[in-house]
Amino acid sequence: MSIFEIERLIPMFLSVDAGNSNIVFGFNQDQSDSWDKVLRIETTKKLSVFQLERALGIFFLENRMEPENVKHIGLSTVVPDLKPILMQCCINFFGVEPYFINGSSYEKLRVKTSNPDEIGTDLMANITAAYDCFGDACIVVDFGTALTFSIVDKTGKVIGINIVPGIKTAINSLFTDTARLPKVSLEMPPSVLGKDTVHAIQAGIFYGYTGLVRGMLHAIEAETQTKFKVIATGGLSAVMQHLTGEFAMVDVNLTLKGIQQITLINRKKG
Ligand SMILES: Nc1ncnc2c1ncn2[C@@H]1O[C@H](COP(=O)(O)OP(=O)(O)O)[C@@H](O)[C@H]1O
Ligand SMILES: CC(C)(COP(=O)(O)O)[C@@H](O)C(=O)NCCC(=O)O
Ligand SMILES: [K+]
Numbered sequence: 001m002s003i004f005e006i007e008r009l010i011p012m013f014l015s016v017d018a019g020n021s022n023i024v025f026g027f028n029q030d031q032s033d034s035w036d037k038v039l040r041i042e043t044t045k046k047l048s049v050f051q052l053e054r055a056l057g058i059f060f061l062e063n064r065m066e067p068e069n070v071k072h073i074g075l076s077t078v079v080p081d082l083k084p085i086l087m088q089c090c091i092n093f094f095g096v097e098p099y100f101i102n103g104s105s106y107e108k109l110r111v112k113t114s115n116p117d118e119i120g121t122d123l124m125a126n127i128t129a130a131y132d133c134f135g136d137a138c139i140v141v142d143f144g145t146a147l148t149f150s151i152v153d154k155t156g157k158v159i160g161i162n163i164v165p166g167i168k169t170a171i172n173s174l175f176t177d178t179a180r181l182p183k184v185s186l187e188m189p190p191s192v193l194g195k196d197t198v199h200a201i202q203a204g205i206f207y208g209y210t211g212l213v214r215g216m217l218h219a220i221e222a223e224t225q226t227k228f229k230v231i232a233t234g235g236l237s238a239v240m241q242h243l244t245g246e247f248a249m250v251d252v253n254l255t256l257k258g259i260q261q262i263t264l265i266n267r268k269k270g
Pocket of ligand 3: 017019122142144234255
């Protein structure tokens, strides 16, 4: 049997994480912990089923993957308008109806929330995967369009959430809401003392967000009198390298993992 024939037989799980900036399609072979096949598509207002299918088609060709190997799909979206488009795309392309994560998906989980219909399904996916990993009090810091802190106690209860404008969102708002400030790239400036407008914004953002993250973690630990395991995720976790000392772990696939765990628990019979 050739290597390609073997690959053809391996069943795949697909986690779809639709955020406000990116829709991420993560493929996991045979419930291993590898998410090496990941397709990111920018979240845009006019995205069509056709565009998504075309992007998936190219990705599958390039990676020598077969749509029929995808046997199960879990879908989380924090952009409600994307639900029908993503459901239809999965049915057309894979012939599989996705499990759609919603407020009723959490009953069988080890983690508990008192606000299931309001909390973002991506945050619940993060919380599920983080608690599965640590089994202890933990905080997930997600550097996405929004910067979020999800706080879980040692029993798995979600005791709080914080939502802050994400790093790029903050940079973009200076550009869109002022007359003279330019759009700047996400780069660490040479000094905290800004000497021109670009460096002034970059220093404000980098040193400001560093302090924000440290300050939030400190405030949460002080108020709860608890030492948490802190795990970072989200597309922008990579640009906050200087913060890695604060984190027990950085895992950009945390949301994909949680989507898979929530889906498998709900799809299991009994
Ligand atoms: N590897 C990366 N390097 C730099 N920026 C990234 C990377 N991945 C994502 N981003 C940017 O980070 C921001 C947040 O991305 P993401 O975590 O995918 O957000 P969301 O989950 O809200 O869709 C977006 O502006 C995205 O373009
Ligand atoms: C907080 C969020 C905007 C984060 O979305 P993202 O940055 O991943 O695109 C999303 O999880 C959401 O819309 N949540 C609903 C409100 C809540 O979680 O309380
Ligand atoms: K996200």
